[in-house]
Amino acid sequence: MDGKAFLARVGEYQKDGWRLAIINATSILPTEDMEHGAFDVSWSFAKDGAFEHLREQILPGEEVPSISGLFGGAFLYENELRELFGIKVTGIAVDLQGQLYQTSERVPFAPSAIRARLEASGRAEHPVKKA
Amino acid sequence: MPNPFDLPMVGRTLRNLVSRPATRRYPFEVRAPFPGARGTLEFDLDTCVFCGICARRCPAAAITCVREDKYFAIEQLTCVACGACVEVCNKKSLRLSIDRRAVQTHADVGPAGERPGHQEWHKQDVVAPAPPLAENGATPAVGSPAQA
Amino acid sequence: MKRTIVPMGPQHPVLPEPLVLDLILQDEKVIDAVPTIGYVHRGLEAMVERVEYTEMGFVVERICGICSFMHGMGYCLGIEDIMGVEVPERARWLRLIWAEIARVQSHLLWLGLGADAFGFENLFMHCWRMREEILDIFEQTTGGRIIHSVNRIGGVRRDMSDSELVAIVARLERLGQAFEETARIFQTDPSIRHRLSGVGVLSREDAHAVGAVGPMARASGIGMDTRLSGTYLYDQLDFEPVVETDGDCLARVLVRVREVTQSIGLVRQMVDKMPKGEDHPLDTKVRGLPNGEAFIRLEQPRGEVIYYFKANGTKYLERFRARTPTFANIPAMIKLVKGCDLADVPNIILTIDPCISCTER
Numbered sequence: 001m002d003g004k005a006f007l008a009r010v011g012e013y014q015k016d017g018w019r020l021a022i023i024n025a026t027s028i029l030p031t032e033d034m035e036h037g038a039f040d041v042s043w044s045f046a047k048d049g050a051f052e053h054l055r056e057q058i059l060p061g062e063e064v065p066s067i068s069g070l071f072g073g074a075f076l077y078e079n080e081l082r083e084l085f086g087i088k089v090t091g092i093a094v095d096l097q098g099q100l101y102q103t104s105e106r107v108p109f110a111p112s113a114i115r116a117r118l119e120a121s122g123r124a125e126h127p128v129k130k131a
Numbered sequence: 132m133p134n135p136f137d138l139p140m141v142g143r144t145l146r147n148l149v150s151r152p153a154t155r156r157y158p159f160e161v162r163a164p165f166p167g168a169r170g171t172l173e174f175d176l177d178t179c180v181f182c183g184i185c186a187r188r189c190p191a192a193a194i195t196c197v198r199e200d201k202y203f204a205i206e207q208l209t210c211v212a213c214g215a216c217v218e219v220c221n222k223k224s225l226r227l228s229i230d231r232r233a234v235q236t237h238a239d240v241g242p243a244g245e246r247p248g249h250q251e252w253h254k255q256d257v258v259a260p261a262p263p264l265a266e267n268g269a270t271p272a273v274g275s276p277a278q279a
Numbered sequence: 280m281k282r283t284i285v286p287m288g289p290q291h292p293v294l295p296e297p298l299v300l301d302l303i304l305q306d307e308k309v310i311d312a313v314p315t316i317g318y319v320h321r322g323l324e325a326m327v328e329r330v331e332y333t334e335m336g337f338v339v340e341r342i343c344g345i346c347s348f349m350h351g352m353g354y355c356l357g358i359e360d361i362m363g364v365e366v367p368e369r370a371r372w373l374r375l376i377w378a379e380i381a382r383v384q385s386h387l388l389w390l391g392l393g394a395d396a397f398g399f400e401n402l403f404m405h406c407w408r409m410r411e412e413i414l415d416i417f418e419q420t421t422g423g424r425i426i427h428s429v430n431r432i433g434g435v436r437r438d439m440s441d442s443e444l445v446a447i448v449a450r451l452e453r454l455g456q457a458f459e460e461t462a463r464i465f466q467t468d469p470s471i472r473h474r475l476s477g478v479g480v481l482s483r484e485d486a487h488a489v490g491a492v493g494p495m496a497r498a499s500g501i502g503m504d505t506r507l508s509g510t511y512l513y514d515q516l517d518f519e520p521v522v523e524t525d526g527d528c529l530a531r532v533l534v535r536v537r538e539v540t541q542s543i544g545l546v547r548q549m550v551d552k553m554p555k556g557e558d559h560p561l562d563t564k565v566r567g568l569p570n571g572e573a574f575i576r577l578e579q580p581r582g583e584v585i586y587y588f589k590a591n592g593t594k595y596l597e598r599f600r601a602r603t604p605t606f607a608n609i610p611a612m613i614k615l616v617k618g619c620d621l622a623d624v625p626n627i628i629l630t631i632d633p634c635i636s637c638t639e640r
Contacts, residue, residue: 017487020490021583021585021607022587024600026589026598027598042587046583049507049508049509051574051576071490073488073489073490073607073610075610076314094613096313096314099313099315100314100316100317101320102315108322114328118328121329144401153404167419167420167437168418168423169423187331188331188333189334190330190338191337211341214428214436215337227422
């Protein structure tokens with residue numbers, strides 16, 4: 001993604017008085033062309049009744065600039081992106097150093113982790129146990 | 132400057148002193164559950180055909196249903212009394228009674244070491260019905276289609 | 280220049296919720312706070328991999344006990360949005376009625392906890408006694424006091440008859456009259472005013488900059504209420520967002536006090552407006568599998584909640600995200616806590632109405 005252009009667009013939202021509503025990521029499972037998967041990240045802004053999004057597709061290892069300089073409340077979402085998904089967000093204003101979520105499995109939503117869980121459970125039909 | 136003698140709660144406090152307690156003396160007085168309350172899951176073995184839809188639909192995975200063995204088990208402590216199984220059962224074998232679940236403790240372990248709250252049923256094989264009599268009153272020979 | 284780190288939570292006598300906050304103190308003043316969440320992180324969003332979309336509603340409504348109804352409603356609204364399901368009108372009204380009653384229940388719970396936190400235990404018991412009336416209404420109409428399980432994709436699972444609704448409105452109005460005395464206590468009692476007035480002031484600009492939502496923002500003068508967008512039949516109702524301008528803890532208490540009365544009035548409006556009669560369908564049959572994505576925004580008692588769904592045409596959703604209002608209010612809380620005395624920290628944490636079960640999912 002083009003970090004500078006992205007930050008410029010976020011800056012427009014901030015100047016016009018929009019509020020950051022949510023930063024959300026979805027893991028895309030590995031495919032033939034993307035062997036490590038990818039992330040579909042959306043930044044959503046709200047103002048009065050309007051609700052608009054910026055969407056980017058991020059590859060694992062790609063750096064994403066933090067918007068916490070423009071929107072103070074963004075640090076919580078960005079720490080979550082780093083800890084649950086493994087997305088490399090750089091320059092977060094309040095960097096919690098991986099201590100925000102105390103999960104037993106590091107980066108549980110990384111594409112490889114999701115793929116491993118799905119394979120292990122065979123799409124998890126409820127176990128039909130023998131007596 | 133607020134008036135230090137304007138204490139609105141004083142009236143309520145004095146009234147509380149002379150009125151009955153607002154709380155019920157549980158467990159000596161137990162309020163009956165309202166009709167329609169979602170309480171405990173109950174199972175009727177006679178009507179069940181072991182299709183297994185309830186087990187697949189349970190969001191808590193509290194039901195085990197094995198068609199080949201005609202085995203049905205409910206983990207009462209895992210069940211969240213949502214009623215999804217009750218709705219999907221075509222034979223109406225499951226129902227939610229209004230009474231709250233009986234309290235289980237660690238001492239309530241089953242004979243084979245099952246968890247507290249584990250309930251299971253086995254449907255015995257139905258005895259094969261007697262073959263029909265042939266027209267002349269004799270029973271059909273072994274291997275005839277009527278004995279299937 | 281001695282700095283101490285005081286770990287607050289997850290278990291703490293004055294904290295109502297298992298929030299972990301490491302406070303960095305200098306003498307008695309807090310200069311920074313580092314949040315950690317994860318004590319009640321159950322990985323409910325990952326359960327979409329294991330639970331089919333038809334039953335995921337039951338999991339979602341168990342994210343939290345206080346906000347349970349709106350979680351279930353939001354989930355069903357999202358799937359209905361993706362699949363293009365038209366919910367019958369009476370079912371839509373029933374959902375909103377239950378939602379507003381749930382809002383009353385949530386605010387009464389919080390008012391009680393807030394009173395208990397600054398030592399007014401009598402008032403705490405009083406608020407919760409009134410809340411019992413609401414929980415009885417829920418048990419009679421939905422089968423459960425806290426977890427209602429009454430939303431289904433396409434509609435609702437149970438009906439409330441017209442006579443039942445009229446009786447419920449009468450009970451709520453009696454409750455509203457009893458609540459007036461409690462509201463007067465919150466508004467005028469000198470001990471409450473002494474503890475809360477001027478504490479934890481969040482200015483309007485700061486509230487906007489950190490992205491505060493719900494009563495937190497409305498107490499600072501921002502008239503933000505997701506119900507104003509007019510979706511889900513709210514455009515047929517007549518109400519104004521409850522706004523206070525002081526931005527301190529007392530203002531946040533007063534916003535919630537006034538919202539209790541507002542919600543009782545809204546239930547009366549809804550019962551008047553909804554289609555009457557016996558032969559209305561309660562739900563629409565849903566066929567097929569969801570494919571697509573949706574954002575749903577609702578006004579929970581604590582503020583704006585955003586749900587994101589992504590479905591890929593199979594029985595299992597690909598992604599479900601619930602951004603609950605407390606998640607958006609935590610940066611506001613951290614901003615408020617900086618610079619205050621240690622003794623004020625519990626009061627400030629309480630005034631954002633934290634619901635950590637919702638935040639951590």
